[in-house]
Amino acid sequence: EDKVVQSPLSLVVHEGDTVTLNCSYEVTNFRSLLWYKQEKKAPTFLFMLTSSGIEKKSGRLSSILDKKELFSILNITATQTGDSAVYLCAAQTSGSRLTFGEGTQLTVNP
Amino acid sequence: SAVISQKPSRDICQRGTSLTIQCQVDSQVTMMFWYRQQPGQSLTLIATANQGSEATYESGFVIDKFPISRPNLTFSTLTVSNMSPEDSSIYLCSVTSGETQYFGPGTRLLVL
Numbered sequence: 001e002d003k004v005v006q007s008p009l010s011l012v013v014h015e016g017d018t019v020t021l022n023c024s025y026e027v028t029n030f031r032s033l034l035w036y037k038q039e040k041k042a043p044t045f046l047f048m049l050t051s052s053g054i055e056k057k058s059g060r061l062s063s064i065l066d067k068k069e070l071f072s073i074l075n076i077t078a079t080q081t082g083d084s085a086v087y088l089c090a091a092q093t094s095g096s097r098l099t100f101g102e103g104t105q106l107t108v109n110p
Numbered sequence: 111s112a113v114i115s116q117k118p119s120r121d122i123c124q125r126g127t128s129l130t131i132q133c134q135v136d137s138q139v140t141m142m143f144w145y146r147q148q149p150g151q152s153l154t155l156i157a158t159a160n161q162g163s164e165a166t167y168e169s170g171f172v173i174d175k176f177p178i179s180r181p182n183l184t185f186s187t188l189t190v191s192n193m194s195p196e197d198s199s200i201y202l203c204s205v206t207s208g209e210t211q212y213f214g215p216g217t218r219l220l221v222l
Binding site for chain 2: 032036044050103
């Protein structure tokens with residue numbers, strides 16, 4: 001059975017802190033690893049990673065994939081209160097099916 | 111990326127009734143999916159909506175409970191049948207655009 005595990009499940013930080021969110025996966029027919037940010041209803045796409053060791057970056061957010069260790073991290077530097085959200089990672093397998101982790105609830109306090 | 115809309119955005123329904131949720135995309139897409147997110151939980155794939163053929167359901171989901179239509183490459187519906195309070199969830203459709211998957215705004219369903 002495909003499985004995606006995220007840690008920590010919950011994280012509270014102060015504005016300006018740097019956070020690292022973790023995602024490990026065990027899936028069959030892995031194609032890519034996706035990160036989403038969910039604030040209210042719809043998850044918003046952040047990154048898609050297909051190759052090991054290549055960092056993807058967007059502003060203060062960055063992510064990298066390790067296909068040997070079956071692991072990905074999402075880094076957020078200089079956190080802001082607007083970064084407060086649930087961050088979801090998902091493993092994409094054949095047929096474009098996504099298996100999601102439980103999510104990390106990030107709270108950034110002023 | 112694709113622009114996805116869903117109707118209704120939310121609804122409150124009585125147990126035993128059915129609700130049909132619509133998903134409209136602004137461009138033709140090959141793959142469309144339906145997910146469920148129960149309160150406090152992550153997203154779970156219900157089924158892949160196949161154009162011109164029956165949907166492909168994930169383990170634990172059946173056509174009688176969640177019938178799906180996909181009449182063309184821009185539209186799909188999900189019906190939640192004979193609802194019970196356990197069906198209270200957010201229902202989201204998603205589409206693939208390139209290699210990435212994007213989500214609609216979701217339908218928040220409360221069953222009393």
